Amino acid sequence: MRVSRSGDRIVLEFADGESGVLRSLVDQYIEVVGTDAGADPAHARMFPAAYRDDDAAAEEFTRYTRAGLVDRKAANAAQVSLALDEETVRLTADAAARWLPLLTDLRLVIADRLGIRIDDDEIPDTPAGEVYSWLGHLQESIIMLLDDE
Amino acid sequence: MFDVPVLRTANSTQSDAGLETSLEVAPDVPWITLVWNDPVNLMSYVSYVFRSYFGFPKEEAERLMLQVHENGRAVVATGPREEMERHTEAMHEFGLWATVAKASDG
Numbered sequence: 028m029r030v031s032r033s034g035d036r037i038v039l040e041f042a043d044g045e046s047g048v049l050r051s052l053v054d055q056y057i058e059v060v061g062t063d064a065g066a067d068p069a070h071a072r073m074f075p076a077a078y079r080d081d082d083a084a085a086e087e088f089t090r091y092t093r094a095g096l097v098d099r100k101a102a103n104a105a106q107v108s109l110a111l112d113e114e115t116v117r118l119t120a121d122a123a124a125r126w127l128p129l130l131t132d133l134r135l136v137i138a139d140r141l142g143i144r145i146d147d148d149e150i151p152d153t154p155a156g157e158v159y160s161w162l163g164h165l166q167e168s169i170i171m172l173l174d175d176e
Numbered sequence: 177m178f179d180v181p182v183l184r185t186a187n188s189t190q191s192d193a194g195l196e197t198s199l200e201v202a203p204d205v206p207w208i209t210l211v212w213n214d215p216v217n218l219m220s221y222v223s224y225v226f227r228s229y230f231g232f233p234k235e236e237a238e239r240l241m242l243q244v245h246e247n248g249r250a251v252v253a254t255g256p257r258e259e260m261e262r263h264t265e266a267m268h269e270f271g272l273w274a275t276v277a278k279a280s281d282g
Contacts, residue, residue: 072216075273077264080281088276092265099269124228131217131271138216146215163218170220 030168037123039116050111057104069139130166207260209253212273225270
């Protein structure tokens, strides 16, 4: 993967199969984010309780915000999935910025599967661990280019 | 027959008075939005979110990000409860771990 800038575009050049893997992850994410509340353990990370010591207030917050958050997260992911049709993706700065929350959410889901719960938890030396690190590298690269503006 | 509208008027007057009282009290109890450390989000991303969403200058965003990283949390906004809930919802959309609390609990 190579991330660079060309004029006002941020260009993501994926290596063999990377865009396909990412697209598959994004499509799985759309399923995970849309399942019933609490049906997936990763939901606790994507939709954390908004009140730590007040369950009733936390539930009310969820009631008012959850559906909108799910819709926006899923719609954003669907946009990214479409862009991943190509091995080389050219994004405006605004479009690239919309990839960043999704990359975080993908990492939140994988972290849940890998049991990464605190800063000291090691990233396992497995394919899923590699993907987790790769997503972080992609996110960091995009942020650096956005900061260059 | 005339009792019903009369009662309604009396009730609404009472509840209006109650509302005024609570509105007078509210500004004394500010609320905060907290962002908590998590093992997933990159420091560069947390700082980016603070800049792009709250409009903090780079130095302030970095300071708050380091506070999250080192102290486990930082207060990123203070104000009325509804506004703090909106910020918290936005943070959740960014994938950050944010909560709402009374300022005294921060």
